[in-house]
Amino acid sequence: MGEHSMNKHLIYGLIASILLVSAPHAEHLPIWVSAICVALLGWRGYLAYSGNALPSRWLLLLITIAGVAAIGIGFRSLFGREVGVTLLILLASLKLLELKAVRDATVLIYLSCFIIITNFFYSQSIPTALFMLFSLIVIVATWVNLQTGSLSLKPRLRIAGLLLLQAIPLSLILFVLFPRIQGPLWGMPQDAYAKSGLSDTMSPGSMSKLSLSDEVAFRATFSGTPPMREQMYWRGPVLWDFDGTTWKRGQNATLQKPTLADVGTPVDYTVTLEPHNKLWLFALDMPTNISVSADMAPDFQLLSRTPVNARLRYNARSQLTYRANLNEPPQQMKRALDLPRGYNPKALALAKTWRAQSVPPPQPSPDGRGGITRQSVEENIANTALRYFNQNGFAYTLEPPLLGVHSVDDFLFTTKQGFCEHYASSFVFLMRAAGVPARVVTGYQGGEYNDLGGYYILRQADAHAWTEVWLTDRGWVRVDPTAAISPARIQSGSQSATMDARHTFQLGCPGEPMEPMGVGLQLGTPVRLPHALGHGRHHVAEAGNEHAGGYLLAGRHLHPHPVATSGGETERPRTSRMAQGMQKTIKGGIAARPA
Amino acid sequence: MFAAFKKRFRNWAFRRTVETGTVVLNQRRIYIIPSKQGFAFAFVLGLMLLGDINYNLSLGYVLTFLLATTAGLTMLYAFRNLAQLEIHAGYVEPVFVGEQARFVFHFNNPSALARYQIHLHDDAGNETVFDLPTRCSTPVELAIPATKRGWLDSERLLLYTHFPLGLFHAWTYIHFDVRALVYPKPAAPQPLPAASAQNGVGKVMAKGDEDFSGLRNYVAGDALPRIAWKALAREQGLQVKQFSAQQGYSLWLDWALLPNIATERKLELLTRWVLDAEAQGLMYGLRLPDDEVMQHHGTAHRAECLKRLALYGINEIAKNPLTLNPSPSGRGKTSKPLSLRGKGWDGGTLHE
Numbered sequence: 025m026g027e028h029s030m031n032k033h034l035i036y037g038l039i040a041s042i043l044l045v046s047a048p049h050a051e052h053l054p055i056w057v058s059a060i061c062v063a064l065l066g067w068r069g070y071l072a073y074s075g076n077a078l079p080s081r082w083l084l085l086l087i088t089i090a091g092v093a094a095i096g097i098g099f100r101s102l103f104g105r106e107v108g109v110t111l112l113i114l115l116a117s118l119k120l121l122e123l124k125a126v127r128d129a130t131v132l133i134y135l136s137c138f139i140i141i142t143n144f145f146y147s148q149s150i151p152t153a154l155f156m157l158f159s160l161i162v163i164v165a166t167w168v169n170l171q172t173g174s175l176s177l178k179p180r181l182r183i184a185g186l187l188l189l190q191a192i193p194l195s196l197i198l199f200v201l202f203p204r205i206q207g208p209l210w211g212m213p214q215d216a217y218a219k220s221g222l223s224d225t226m227s228p229g230s231m232s233k234l235s236l237s238d239e240v241a242f243r244a245t246f247s248g249t250p251p252m253r254e255q256m257y258w259r260g261p262v263l264w265d266f267d268g269t270t271w272k273r274g275q276n277a278t279l280q281k282p283t284l285a286d287v288g289t290p291v292d293y294t295v296t297l298e299p300h301n302k303l304w305l306f307a308l309d310m311p312t313n314i315s316v317s318a319d320m321a322p323d324f325q326l327l328s329r330t331p332v333n334a335r336l337r338y339n340a341r342s343q344l345t346y347r348a349n350l351n352e353p354p355q356q357m358k359r360a361l362d363l364p365r366g367y368n369p370k371a372l373a374l375a376k377t378w379r380a381q382s383v384p385p386p387q388p389s390p391d392g393r394g395g396i397t398r399q400s401v402e403e404n405i406a407n408t409a410l411r412y413f414n415q416n417g418f419a420y421t422l423e424p425p426l427l428g429v430h431s432v433d434d435f436l437f438t439t440k441q442g443f444c445e446h447y448a449s450s451f452v453f454l455m456r457a458a459g460v461p462a463r464v465v466t467g468y469q470g471g472e473y474n475d476l477g478g479y480y481i482l483r484q485a486d487a488h489a490w491t492e493v494w495l496t497d498r499g500w501v502r503v504d505p506t507a508a509i510s511p512a513r514i515q516s517g518s519q520s521a522t523m524d525a526r527h528t529f530q531l532g533c534p535g536e537p538m539e540p541m542g543v544g545l546q547l548g549t550p551v552r553l554p555h556a557l558g559h560g561r562h563h564v565a566e567a568g569n570e571h572a573g574g575y576l577l578a579g580r581h582l583h584p585h586p587v588a589t590s591g592g593e594t595e596r597p598r599t600s601r602m603a604q605g606m607q608k609t610i611k612g613g614i615a616a617r618p619a
Numbered sequence: 620m621f622a623a624f625k626k627r628f629r630n631w632a633f634r635r636t637v638e639t640g641t642v643v644l645n646q647r648r649i650y651i652i653p654s655k656q657g658f659a660f661a662f663v664l665g666l667m668l669l670g671d672i673n674y675n676l677s678l679g680y681v682l683t684f685l686l687a688t689t690a691g692l693t694m695l696y697a698f699r700n701l702a703q704l705e706i707h708a709g710y711v712e713p714v715f716v717g718e719q720a721r722f723v724f725h726f727n728n729p730s731a732l733a734r735y736q737i738h739l740h741d742d743a744g745n746e747t748v749f750d751l752p753t754r755c756s757t758p759v760e761l762a763i764p765a766t767k768r769g770w771l772d773s774e775r776l777l778l779y780t781h782f783p784l785g786l787f788h789a790w791t792y793i794h795f796d797v798r799a800l801v802y803p804k805p806a807a808p809q810p811l812p813a814a815s816a817q818n819g820v821g822k823v824m825a826k827g828d829e830d831f832s833g834l835r836n837y838v839a840g841d842a843l844p845r846i847a848w849k850a851l852a853r854e855q856g857l858q859v860k861q862f863s864a865q866q867g868y869s870l871w872l873d874w875a876l877l878p879n880i881a882t883e884r885k886l887e888l889l890t891r892w893v894l895d896a897e898a899q900g901l902m903y904g905l906r907l908p909d910d911e912v913m914q915h916h917g918t919a920h921r922a923e924c925l926k927r928l929a930l931y932g933i934n935e936i937a938k939n940p941l942t943l944n945p946s947p948s949g950r951g952k953t954s955k956p957l958s959l960r961g962k963g964w965d966g967g968t969l970h971e
Contacts, residue, residue, distance in 0.1 A: 191688035
C-alpha cells in the first residue's frame with residue numbers, strides 16, 4: 025500500500041470532511057490549535073495536489089508530541105471534554121498526513137462522525153442540525169469513494185444523498201421510540217454533570233458562580249398547602265468542620281438518630297431531583313420520612329445510598345416546627361464549638377465581649393434557671409450578632425472582594441460585602457467563639473412557583489447557606505444571618521437580592537439609625553409587603569423596626585412554631601414574650617405604612 | 620490448521636453443485652455479514668450512543684440513529700449490488716504451464732441499477748474488480764496462473780462486494796463447469812528427433828531450395844550446407860535454413876525414442892517437438908505409450924497433440940470436475956467431496 029492507492033479525490037474529500045466537522049469548534053479551540061490544524065490540512069492538500077511524498081514518520085511524531093504537550097500545558101490537563109475535543113481534532117489532522125492504507129482513511133471517516141457529535145456540547149440548534157446533515161453528505165460521499173475509487177464526485181454525492189435521505193425516516197422513528205436512559209452513565213468525567221451544583225465544602229467565594237446558573241436543581245410539588253417561601257429551606261449538606269478557610273462536612277461523631285420534639289403538622293411533598301452525582305437528597309427542614317432508600321445522618325441530612333446519577337423522584341415529609349435533637353451528644357457539641365487556632369483574632373475578641381455582655385452577673389439561684397436562663401444568654405448572643413450584621417453597613421453582593429488568611433476578620437471589619445456563604449461562615453464562627461454551638465447548613469432556599477405545572481422549581485441560583493445554633497431546651501434552631509442583611513434575597517431569589525442590595529444596603533452606614541435602611545427596603549420591595557404581613561413573617565419588620573435583631577431570631581427562627589399560620593393555628597404557650605412583642609412591633613410597623 | 624478447518628466448514632456450509640448455463644443471483648444465494656469495518660463502525664456508534672446518553676445530546680441521538688440507519692441501509696445496497704445479475708461462463712483458451720489461464724465470465728446486468736466494485740476472487744487470491752453499467756453484458760476476465768498440466772478448473776469462485784460503505788460483506792459462490800486446458804511447458808529448444816529418419820516413413824530429405832521456409836537458430840549437429848552464411852555475414856548469428864517438406868516429409872514424435880528421463884520432462888520435450896514440427900510445416904505424428912495421433916499437420920492437429928500431452932496419464936473420466944482426480948501420481952486423497960485444483964494439493968494448504 026502506498027500513496028498511489030489513495031486517489032487525490034479521496035484525500036480532498038477527507039480534508040473537506042475534517043474541515044467541516046472541526047469548523048464549528050473554531051470558536052472554542054485555542055486560536056493556535058485552529059491555525060495548526062488548518063496549516064496541516066493545507067499542507068496535506070498541497071502534497072496531494074503536487075504528488076510529493078508524505079512527511080517522514082519522525083517529523084510527524086515530533087509534531088504530534090509537541091502539539092499534545094502544548095495542549096496539555098494550555099489546558100493544564102489532558103483529560104476532560106474540551107481537551108478531548110481539541111486533541112481529537114489535532115490528531116485527525118495529523119492522521120491525514122500519514123494516510124497509508126484504506127484502514128487509515130476508514131479511521132478518519134469514523135473520527136469525523138465522532139467529532140460531529142462533540143459539536144453538540146455547544147449547540148443543538150436547527151442550523152447546527154442542518155450543518156450536520158451537510159457535513160454528513162460530504163463524509164458519506166467520501167466514504168463511498170473509499171469503496172469505489174473510480175466514481176466521480178457527482179454520482180458519489182448522489183449515492184450519499186440518497187442513502188441519507190432514505191435513512192432519515194427510519195432514524196426519526198428510532199429517535200422517537202428509543203428509550204431515553206437518564207444520563208450520565210459514568211462518573212469519571214466530572215463535566216458530564218451540571219457544571220454548577222452544591223458541593224460539600226464551602227470556602228466563601230465558591231458559590232458566587234452558583235448564583236448565576238439557571239440550571240434546575242430539583243422541582244417540588246406539595247400535596248397540601250405549600251409552606252411559605254420563607255420557610256422553604258431545602259436542607260443539603262451540613263458543614264461542621266472549619267479549618268480557617270474551608271467548611272467541610274467532616275465525620276459525624278455519633279450514630280445516634282436525630283430526634284424531633286414538639287412537632288406540628290407535617291408537610292408532604294414530592295421532589296424530582298436532577299442528577300448531581302452526589303449522595304445528598306434535598307428536603308425541607310426538618311425531614312422525617314422519605315420514600316426512597318436513604319439514610320438520615322445525625323445532623324438531619326438525607327443521604328442516598330448510591331450517587332444520584334439519574335433523575336430521582338421521591339416523596340418526603342417534613343416538620344416545619346420542631347425542637348431538633350434536644351439531647352445532642354457531647355462529642356457532637358464539641359464539634360459544634362470547635363474553631364481553628366490562630367485565625368481571626370478580632371472576631372474572637374468581638375465574640376468574647378458579646379459573651380461577657382450577655383452573661384448576667386452571678387445569680388444566687390443554684391439551678392441556673394433564675395431570671396436569665398442559659399438559653400436566653402445564647403439567644404442574646406445570636407441576636408447581638410444579627411444586630412451587628414444589620415447595623416454595621418454589611419452589604420450583599422455576588423462579587424465580593426477577596427479575603428485574606430483571616431477571612432472572617434477581613435469580612436467583618438474590612439470588606440463587609442459578601443453573600444450567604446460569608447454571612448453563614450462568619451456567623452457560625454462568631455457563635456462558636458462566643459460559646460454557642462453552631463453549624464453551617466447548605467442547600468437551596470425558596471423556589472420559583474410554576475403556575476402551569478403547579479410545582480416549585482429550584483435552580484442552582486437558589487443555592488443558599490444558612491446556619492443552625494443549638495440552644496438549650498430548643499435544640500438546633502435555624503438562623504439565616506443573610507436575612508439580617510438582605511431580606512430581599514430570601515423573598516425572591518438571589519437575582520433581585522443583588523439588585524436590592526445595591527439599592528438598599530449601600531445606604532446603611534455604621535451608627536446611622538435604621539430609618540434610611542427601612543425606607544430603602546420599602547422602596548425596593550413594596551410588592552412583597554402584604555404577602556409578608558399576611559403570614560406574620562418578619563422581613564419587612566426586621567428592617568423597618570428600630571429594635572431590629574431581637575425578633576429576627578426569636579420570632580422567625582427561634583420560635584418553634586409559626587406565630588400565626590394562615591390556617592389560624594393558635595399560638596403555643598411556649599411562645600416567648602419576645603415574639604409577642606415582636607408581633608406587636610410588626611403590626612405597628614404595618615399600620616404605620618401606606619398600603 | 621485453522622485455515623484447513625475454515626475451508627472444510629465453508630465447503631460444508633456453502634455446498635453447491637457445479638453449474639452450467641446461466642446463473643441468476645437471487646436472495647437465496649447471496650449471503651451478507653458485517654465486515655470488520657462494519658463491526659468497528661458499530662463500536663463507534665456504540666460509543667456515540669453512550670456519549671449521547673451521558674451528555675443528554677438530543678441532536679447526538681439524531682446523528683447516531685441517522686448513521687446507524689444509514690449503515691443498516693448499506694446492507695440492502697450491498698445485496699442490491701449483486702442481486703439479479705446473470706452470469707455465464709465463456710470459453711477459456713488453452714495455455715501452457717507458467718502462463719495465466721484467462722477465465723471469462725459474462726455478467727449481464729438487466730436492471731437499471733449500475734453495479735459498483737464487484738470482486739471476483741478465487742481461493743488462491745487471484746482477483747479481479749469490476750463495475751457493471753446498467754442494462755448491458757460485460758465480459759469479466761479472471762486470470763489464474765496455470766502451474767500444472769491437465770485441466771485447470773476455475774474452482775468455486777467468490778463473488779463479493781463491499782459497496783457502498785464497506786460495512787457489509789455481501790457474497791455468493793459461483794462454480795461453473797468451466798476449465799482451462801493446460802499444456803505442458805515446452806522444453807528448451809531441441810533438435811527434432813533424428814530417429815524419425817531411421818523410421819524410413821517420415822525421412823526428412825532436402826529436396827531443393829525451392830521450399831525454403833525460414834531460418835532457425837543453429838543447433839549442434841546441423842549440416843554445414845544448411846547454414847545461412849549470408850545471415851551470418853549480416854551479423855545475425857549462426858542460423859540454419861529450413862525447408863518445408865509438405866510432401867512426404869513426415870516424422871513420428873515417439874515417446875519410446877526419448878532417453879530415460881522423468882515423465883514430465885518427456886512430455887515437455889514432446890511439447891517442444893510438436894511446436895517445432897508444426898512451425899516447420901512437417902507432417903508429424905505423436906506416439907505415447909498408450910496413445911497415438913496419426914501423422915498430420917495444421918493447427919487443429921497441433922492442438923490435438925498438445926491436448927494428448929496435457930492429459931497424458933490423467934483419467935479422462937475427469938470430464939466432470941466433481942470427480943476429477945487432479946493428482947496423476949495418485950496420492951490417494953480422493954475422498955474429498957469436491958475436487959481441488961492441483962495447485963491446492965501442491966500448495967500445501969491442506970497439509971498445513
